[in-house]
Structure formats: structure tokens, C-alpha cells
Amino acid sequence: MSSVNTSPDTDGVGAPVKRKPELPLWEIFIRGQHGMSHRHVGSLHAADAEMAMNNARDVYTRRNEGVSIWAVKSDQIVASSPSDKEPLFEPANSKVYRHPTFFDIPEEVGHM
Amino acid sequence: MVSKHTASSGLFEFLLQMGDNCLVLAHRNSQWCGHGPALEEDIAISNISLDLIGQTQLWLELAGEVEGAGRSADDLAYLRDAFDFRNLLLLERPNEDFGLTLMRQFLFDAWHLPMLKGLTQSSNKRIAEIAEKSVKEVTYHLERSTDLIIRLGDGSAESHRRMQSSLDELWSYTGEMLESDDLDPALISECVVPAGDKVAEAWRQHVTAALKLATLIKPESDFVRRGGKNGIHSEHLGFVLAEMQFLQRAYPGAVW
Numbered sequence: 001m002s003s004v005n006t007s008p009d010t011d012g013v014g015a016p017v018k019r020k021p022e023l024p025l026w027e028i029f030i031r032g033q034h035g036m037s038h039r040h041v042g043s044l045h046a047a048d049a050e051m052a053m054n055n056a057r058d059v060y061t062r063r064n065e066g067v068s069i070w071a072v073k074s075d076q077i078v079a080s081s082p083s084d085k086e087p088l089f090e091p092a093n094s095k096v097y098r099h100p101t102f103f104d105i106p107e108e109v110g111h112m
Numbered sequence: 113m114v115s116k117h118t119a120s121s122g123l124f125e126f127l128l129q130m131g132d133n134c135l136v137l138a139h140r141n142s143q144w145c146g147h148g149p150a151l152e153e154d155i156a157i158s159n160i161s162l163d164l165i166g167q168t169q170l171w172l173e174l175a176g177e178v179e180g181a182g183r184s185a186d187d188l189a190y191l192r193d194a195f196d197f198r199n200l201l202l203l204e205r206p207n208e209d210f211g212l213t214l215m216r217q218f219l220f221d222a223w224h225l226p227m228l229k230g231l232t233q234s235s236n237k238r239i240a241e242i243a244e245k246s247v248k249e250v251t252y253h254l255e256r257s258t259d260l261i262i263r264l265g266d267g268s269a270e271s272h273r274r275m276q277s278s279l280d281e282l283w284s285y286t287g288e289m290l291e292s293d294d295l296d297p298a299l300i301s302e303c304v305v306p307a308g309d310k311v312a313e314a315w316r317q318h319v320t321a322a323l324k325l326a327t328l329i330k331p332e333s334d335f336v337r338r339g340g341k342n343g344i345h346s347e348h349l350g351f352v353l354a355e356m357q358f359l360q361r362a363y364p365g366a367v368w
Contacts, residue, residue, distance in 0.1 A: 023150075044151075044152050045150060045151075045152060046152070047263070050259065051259070051263075054156070054255070054256055054259065055152040055156070057252070058152065058155050058156040058159050059151075059152060059155050059156075062159055
């Protein structure tokens with residue numbers, strides 16, 4: 001075993017140490033252009049809203065990706081449970097008439 | 113080569129100062145790439161490096177044109193020796209810890225922004241254009257570094273201690289930034305560069321207010337370490353250049 005401790009999770013003799021508490025997690029949404037909706041692009045850590053904005057700018061918008069940023073604390077998001085997948089989504093699969101696929105959208109309409 | 117002290121050689125010197133400041137600080141910050149204390153900080157400081165390298169390119173390109181000896185921005189960046197560099201001593205200070213790196217960035221940004229704002233009014237159109245472009249980036253650099261030194265200064269006992277010792281360590285290097293040098297008078301009277309005392313006053317106001325919020329104590333000493341603007345550097349710049357220039361020195365003209 002190497003004498004150099006490269007793992008942050010052990011104290012050098014193999015005993016686990018408590019990890020440093022991380023800053024709260026935020027979910028970042030970017031609107032790519034006017035008229036489009038915000039899209040989830042990923043998450044990051046930040047101490048508060050101001051820092052979340054700064055970090056989002058650095059991590060996600062450096063290549064001219066957006067016109068607007070939303071940051072939402074991850075623990076404020078209500079998510080569906082993976083075990084609810086069947087009751088939530090499957091009933092629609094067999095009902096082809098629920099999808100507007102029987103007419104063509106004219107090109108002039110553009111993005112829908 | 114003996115350089116005559118004409119208006120254009122003064123301008124050349126000034127453009128080297130602007131470019132070399134950006135280049136040396138960009139290199140120092142780039143040394144954090146992959147080593148930052150958190151992913152977000154790592155990306156942010158690398159982004160600042162990239163901004164500064166972009167600005168370096170513009171300043172040194174113009175410097176080469178003004179000099180008129182056919183040197184490109186790359187020639188000036190990679191083929192000059194330490195005594196030809198005109199950056200502030202502050203910016204070649206070693207990174208040490210992230211606290212010192214942030215404090216160095218903050219002290220420079222607080223000067224860089226008012227300087228660039230002044231330069232947007234320059235009678236030299238090319239300079240005004242470069243400043244206009246840089247102001248947007250540097251506004252954000254200052255916002256970020258100010259935010260972080262306030263958080264860390266007014267943070268835990270350990271972060272406060274580190275920020276205060278970083279401030280104490282770097283303080284004597286700030287005077288060089290705020291002093292006028294002998295190439296200024298002609299450039300100022302022709303409205304090429306802003307008056308140094310205006311920039312210094314903006315620096316003092318911003319730094320005093322931010323340090324107060326950060327609960328950091330401004331050092332009393334007014335001792336000034338100077339030399340960088342005249343090419344008299346600390347030993348640290350030699351190591352920076354050795355790393356930065358190695359490739360072009362070993363393989364002259366190598367390209368991607």
C-alpha cells in the first residue's frame with residue numbers, strides 16, 4: 001500500500017473520515033434564445049442565490065449559450081418516483097389518437 | 113537597441129504593461145486548472161484566464177504594430193526575456209493557496225476595471241475598442257472576486273485568517289499599480305490614457321468598501337515594492353516564463 005494518502009475519504013490508515021459538508025445543490029435552467037423555454041442543463045453547488053448565478057454563468061453559459069438563467073435549489077424540486085413510471089406514463093402508449101400525428105404542420109409555423 | 117523616448121515608444125511601453133499584466137495573471141490562474149478547490153471555482157478561474165489571454169492578444173498585437181518592428185503578439189509573449197516584461201510585481205506572486213490567489217485577483221481587478229473604463233474614452237480609437245471589449249469581461253471578474261473575498265473574509269475563523277494574511281502579504285505590491293510613471297504625462301495630456309490619480313481613487317474606494325464588508329483590516333504600511341513596470345522583476349517571473357515559453361524556445365515557430 002502506498003504511503004501517500006490520495007483519497008479524501010480515508011485518514012491515511014484506512015479509517016473513513018467524515019467528508020466536508022458540501023454547499024447546497026442547485027439545478028440550472030438556461031433559455032437558449034428568445035421565444036424558447038428554459039431547459040435543464042445540469043446542476044452545481046453554491047452557498048446562495050447570488051453565487052449560484054455566478055457559478056451558472058461560469059459553468060454553463062461561457063459559449064454564448066443563453067439569454068436567461070434560472071437557478072432552483074434542488075431540494076425544492078418535487079420529482080415523480082421511478083416506481084410510478086407505469087401508472088404515470090404507460091396508459092398513453094397504446095392510444096395513438098392522443099398524439100397529433102395525423103396532419104402535417106406547415107413549415108411557416110416554425111418551432112412548436 | 114536603444115529606444116528613444118518618443119510618444120510612440122511611451123505608447124509601446126504602456127501597451128506592454130496592459131498586455132503583460134493580463135498575460136502573467138492569466139498564466140498564474142491557469143496553474144489552478146484541474147486543481148481548484150471545487151469544480152465551480154476551477155472552471156471560473158480558468159475562464160478568467162481565458163478572458164485575460166484574449167485581452168493579452170489584443171494589447172500585444174497593437175503593441176507590435178505601434179513598435180513597427182514586425183513583432184506579432186506571439187513574438188512579444190513568447191520571445192521576450194523577463195527584463196522586457198512590464199507587468200506588475202503583484203501579478204507574478206506565486207499562487208500559494210486559493211485565498212492568496214483570490215486576493216491578488218481582487219486587488220488587480222479593482223484597478224483593472226477603472227483603468228479600462230478610462231481607456232474606453234481614449235483618443236486612440238484602437239485602444240478604446242480593446243477597452244470596450246475588455247470592460248465587459250473585467251466587470252464580471254471584479255464582481256466575482258469582490259463577492260468571494262467578502263464571503264471568505266467574513267466567513268469562518270480559518271477563512272478570515274487566510275484572507276487577512278493574504279491581504280497583509282500582498283499589500284506592499286499594490287502601490288506600484290497606483291503610481292504614475294514617467295511615460296504617463298504625454299499620454300495623459302493627449303487623452304490616450306486616463307489620469308492615474310482618478311484610477312487610483314476608484315481603486316481606493318472600491319477596495320476600502322469591500323474590505324470593510326469582508327471584516328478585513330487594511331494594512332497601515334505605505335511601503336511600496338516597485339520595479340515590474342520598468343522590467344525589474346522578482347525571481348518568480350523567470351519560472352513563469354520558463355514554463356510558458358519553453359515550447360516556442362525549444363521548437364521555434366511550432367504551431368498547432
